[in-house]
Amino acid sequence: MGTRRRGEELEGAILQAAAEELRRSGYAGMTMDRVAARAGTNKNAIYRRWPHRAALGIAAYRHLSDVAMPHPDTGTLRGDALEMLRKANETWSSPHGAVLRSLLAAAADDPALLDLMRERSGADTMDRAWLTMLDRAVARGEAPPTAVHPRVAATPMMLLRAEYAMRGTPSVPDETLVEIVDEVFLPLVRGRV
Amino acid sequence: MGTRRRGEELEGAILQAAAEELRRSGYAGMTMDRVAARAGTNKNAIYRRWPHRAALGIAAYRHLSDVAMPHPDTGTLRGDALEMLRKANETWSSPHGAVLRSLLAAAADDPALLDLMRERSGADTMDRAWLTMLDRAVARGEAPPTAVHPRVAATPMMLLRAEYAMRGTPSVPDETLVEIVDEVFLPLVRGRV
């Protein structure tokens, strides 16, 4: 009965199994027993590595997730912003994003988990991408230099986020994205002195 | 052994007990057994009225909650907006708001609950308050008529909401509210053609 997996190999199998469970049933449905069963091991091996279900959930999400950060360069601020929002909308409405949202919901009342999630969500990288976008717009003369401001840069994604929080539906319609850009983001950039 | 409570009276006691449990431990900690114990009854009486825990949670929240909608009239758009945000921040950071957020988090993966919550959250009334605020600003000549737009009206509250979602902390600092108004809302209003 030769092979008993160890260390690295076993850990990978557990993460893989947990990720599949996450995809299938969301975080709420990700059972420790089922993860163990699917990984062909038992709960001991899991609890020796992660202190509780939530930690495993986050680790698994991280394992299946290496979201590429888009760096659009369409030539106009409007085009860049729309592209960013569309990519984000795509990601969040994918099964992948469902997992993320399910984790976020579960972490909402647990500050420690929220911290972990924030680290992994790549919010900082996202903000920086929007700032360089604004930089380029300034260089083109499309926006006043004062538009390069963290709060301005963060606003569109925050609005998209809030949209998801309110609806909970699988995806935000494209018109909403356009509206965020045309009715909020661009006027905001333009209105800064 | 005289008084056995019935109907209205018992229902009130249950809701009261549930509301207290919500306040003490949030939705996640609101146990059916504890609610029953605190109300001095048993789970039968509860399940005869609400089909599951979530329904009771929402009913209890509604029971303890009649949030007064503020209608500030400070004379300037900036003052009005700040006042609205401050009141909302106060409400959401109160124990009361913690309950609401805890419920929202729990409802994030259950569409039916999300619907119920949306009804009770008074988002529509809130949007209307912001729109009339903008109307008054237009009448004073503080804002262009095009600023009266639902998306514009909803933006500050959405940003506050997203702020809560990201931090999860008890309260958003006042500087953040000022920043939302000065760096986003007012430039946005000003920038609309």
Next chain:
DNA sequence: CGTATAAGGTACGCCACGTACCCTAAAGGC
């Protein structure tokens, strides 16, 4: 006064988290 209705009491089935123990395979030093 009697009967339908609803409350009280209690126990249970189920499921999931996390823990405890004991057994066994693998890794590594001597």
Next chain:
DNA sequence: GCCTTTAGGGTACGTGGCGTACCTTATACG
């Protein structure tokens, strides 16, 4: 090449919480 340490496997259990079942008892109402 043995032998000890380490880590995985198997399994059972304690705890807690949701929702249900069933019976008993009080109360309202005709």
